[in-house]
Amino acid sequence: MMTQVNSPMTFVRKTPPALRAGVYELYWTFASRRQAAYEQRLSGASWPWTSDRILQVYKFCNVFRASDRVSQYMIKDVAYAVDNSSAADRIFQIVAFRTFSNIATWRTLRAYFDGAPTLEHLRSGEFESALDKIKKANGGLYTGAFILCANKAYGFDEKHRNHVGLFKHMFLENKLDERIRAANSLEQVVRHLQDFPLMGPFMAYQTAIDLNYSSLLDFSENDYTQAGPGAIRGLKKAFTDLNDYSPSDAILWMTEKQEAEFERLELPFEGLFGRPLHAIDCQGLFCELDKYCREAVPELLSNRSRIKARFTASSEAIDLFFPPKWSLTPWTKAMPIHRTEDQMTLDFGFGEQRRSAAKRTERHHHLTA
Numbered sequence: 001m002m003t004q005v006n007s008p009m010t011f012v013r014k015t016p017p018a019l020r021a022g023v024y025e026l027y028w029t030f031a032s033r034r035q036a037a038y039e040q041r042l043s044g045a046s047w048p049w050t051s052d053r054i055l056q057v058y059k060f061c062n063v064f065r066a067s068d069r070v071s072q073y074m075i076k077d078v079a080y081a082v083d084n085s086s087a088a089d090r091i092f093q094i095v096a097f098r099t100f101s102n103i104a105t106w107r108t109l110r111a112y113f114d115g116a117p118t119l120e121h122l123r124s125g126e127f128e129s130a131l132d133k134i135k136k137a138n139g140g141l142y143t144g145a146f147i148l149c150a151n152k153a154y155g156f157d158e159k160h161r162n163h164v165g166l167f168k169h170m171f172l173e174n175k176l177d178e179r180i181r182a183a184n185s186l187e188q189v190v191r192h193l194q195d196f197p198l199m200g201p202f203m204a205y206q207t208a209i210d211l212n213y214s215s216l217l218d219f220s221e222n223d224y225t226q227a228g229p230g231a232i233r234g235l236k237k238a239f240t241d242l243n244d245y246s247p248s249d250a251i252l253w254m255t256e257k258q259e260a261e262f263e264r265l266e267l268p269f270e271g272l273f274g275r276p277l278h279a280i281d282c283q284g285l286f287c288e289l290d291k292y293c294r295e296a297v298p299e300l301l302s303n304r305s306r307i308k309a310r311f312t313a314s315s316e317a318i319d320l321f322f323p324p325k326w327s328l329t330p331w332t333k334a335m336p337i338h339r340t341e342d343q344m345t346l347d348f349g350f351g352e353q354r355r356s357a358a359k360r361t362e363r364h365h366h367l368t369a
């Protein structure tokens with residue numbers, strides 16, 4: 001990769017990240033195994049869908065962000081909900097949904113309004129009133145999917161009241177919907193969102209990706225990326241030094257390398273019904289690598305030492321829906337499968353895996369030196 005400096009004739013070669021032998025390869029191994037398990041489930045195969053004990057025992061996000069449960073709901077029932085919402089209402093709905101990231105909260109809001117909440121509900125105070133009642137009835141409004149800024153930016157003690165203040169600031173006072181629709185890049189959408197209190201860089205990026213799923217925007221997901229805290233930890237495990245690359249550079253670099261690396265490591269990977277990894281997926285994979293390494297490579301210490309969430313098979317039927325503009329053809333025959341502990345394979349085999357991966361990397365460096 002070449003970067004021009006000062007004049008058309010002067011270039012500086014950027015030094016790519018230095019790989020941590022055996023762990024860098026786990027990034028691609030995890031992606032291959034986790035996606036294969038997802039495909040096994042969709043095919044209707046019996047549990048376990050993988051021989052990887054770590055994937056059997058612990059909960060990990062899907063390889064592709066759009067195939068995770070909350071994203072699936074957001075795409076189908078928020079971004080592409082069948083109703084009469086205006087473009088401005090739809091942008092408000094997507095931003096509000098991602099703020100809570102809670103399907104139960106959104107379903108209750110829809111039941112309360114007999115449809116999705118609108119900017120008129122926000123303006124009249126009905127939206128805030130509904131949230132008050134839902135919080136009291138459900139015991140909460142948010143999930144722990146994202147670390148949200150929790151300061152009292154709008155002067156309220158309760159988090160949801162500050163977020164209502166944020167939405168009013170965004171949409172009623174500053175016409176954020178118009179700015180988003182006029183944006184000329186994914187990064188500009190992120191910047192518009194990040195201009196407001198309570199919207200940190202990572203939350204703004206995640207919300208921009210949701211908006212880009214909709215029919216209102218259509219930027220490439222490889223135009224821009226932002227590493228979250230988990231991805232930063234994963235990057236530190238996969239690489240000994242990022243050298244001249246920023247975390248975002250390294251993530252985009254991985255999107256470019258995917259085909260060659262899956263082939264080099266002889267790992268099966270067909271993507272998401274033919275769709276390759278994009279920057280948002282590679283960013284998420286670094287977060288999952290950080291978790292996976294807590295069991296696979298525990299000697300790599302970080303501020304997180306264990307995986308909290310254990311895997312349990314869901315009884316919820318899979319009904320896939322992706323942005324129609326992607327032109328994917330999903331298939332699924334999956335039925336709810338309940339796990340039993342005696343099905344587990346107890347042999348990790350990671351010591352040998354790391355040694356083999358290290359030898360492959362050493363041989364690769366020797367050949368390309």
